Amino acid sequence: MKTSDPRPIQFDRLKLLGLSHYHQSPGVHPVPKMIPPGHELIELMTGGKGWVREGEEWREVVPGDLIWHKPGDDSIGRSEWENPYRCLAIALQSDRPEGLGIPRFSRWPEVEERNAFVSETVKAFYNPAFDRHLLLHYAVSRLLFSVYRFSRQQEQAKLPEPIREALKWIDRNYAEPCSVEALAKRVGWSAAHLHHAFRLHLGQSPHKALMARRIRAAQEQLASTRHPIKRVAVECGFADASALIHAFRGSQGMTPTAYRRQQIGPLSR
Incomplete structure (x- = not known):
């Protein structure tokens, strides 16, 4: 705002x-x-x-x-x-x-x-x-x-229609395997055009946008469930627990386990 x-x-x-x-x-x-x-x-x-x-x-x-x-x-x-x-x-x-x-x-x-x-x-x-x-x-x-x-x-609403469509797809299907090339094909652009447009309008690459959505999904699961890290990783689109841990530490500055402990804290049982 x-x-x-x-x-x-x-x-x-x-x-x-x-x-x-x-x-x-x-x-x-x-x-x-x-x-x-x-x-x-x-x-x-x-x-x-x-x-x-x-x-x-x-x-x-x-x-x-x-x-x-x-x-x-x-x-x-x-x-x-x-x-x-x-x-x-x-x-x-x-x-x-x-x-x-x-x-x-x-x-x-x-x-x-x-x-x-x-x-x-x-x-x-x-x-x-x-x-x-x-x-x-x-x-x-x-x-x-x-x-x-x-x-x-x-x-x-001010974004070009292909970018809005790409963002909608990412938001709904973040857990699915997806390359920049495949995402670009879905919205009718070349991978290079989509990458340039994301940088221009959003300040990040399509891959970064996808990873950010997966991290948010992981945060929700970590704070609201007791699912093992491996399960959280797979359900949020990461190849395995190691991939989630690496991406999560780079984004949040802590491991998924530390984040879960911070969120649940005294409510842990």
């Missing part, structure tokens, strides 16, 4: 000022509010249609759009009269006058996930027994996750 300020968010310096599922009245436009210094407003569209000012233009917003307003921005300022907009509105206060540096426009397209989040956060906010700071942590973290996930999806 690209932000104007990469510093991590310090939740102890944030305050949840308000949270509501706002329904704009039909036949009238809302009055846009300028966000003051040290404040942020998050508007997650849940229904209808609205518009928000972006520079000198009005940008249409529809269900799934996530608008993270920083100081100086205006909130949604126009609404479709017959189908007025509805949104989850979350008001925050922080110690950063310039804002948290989150991209203003993003999306949360998964309808069921989004609706469940809206419902549970509204219920929690109006439940006096629910800890507000815990709700702040949850709501902001979940929204940041959606922003980050959407940003990743956008980056993937």
Whole structure:
């Protein structure tokens, strides 16, 4: 996720000022509010249609759009009269006058996930027994996750189609034997072209991308199962345990056994 300020968010310096599922009245436009210094407003569209000012233009917003307003921005300022907009509105206060540096426009397209989040956060906010700071942590973290996930999806969408197809195949079939030549043939390119394109767009070779996916799969198994290293190696696409150990040490700076011990730690039995 690209932000104007990469510093991590310090939740102890944030305050949840308000949270509501706002329904704009039909036949009238809302009055846009300028966000003051040290404040942020998050508007997650849940229904209808609205518009928000972006520079000198009005940008249409529809269900799934996530608008993270920083100081100086205006909130949604126009609404479709017959189908007025509805949104989850979350008001925050922080110690950063310039804002948290989150991209203003993003999306949360998964309808069921989004609706469940809206419902549970509204219920929690109006439940006096629910800890507000815990709700702040949850709501902001979940929204940041959606922003980050959407940003990743956008980056993937900008890649040439053959690279996207190659990455999809690697993600689903990492355990299968695969050469760069065979992968290139699957996407209709030469091996040299695929290698050059991976370097250009991803900063790594197709082989490196495949090995990274296998390492992630091995990490998951090591942390969640008691499978022998030999079995983990074979199920993750490595020729044998020695190949896994060599690749894992080069990538993670430790052996698979040490990684498993680190992850399980006091939970080991």
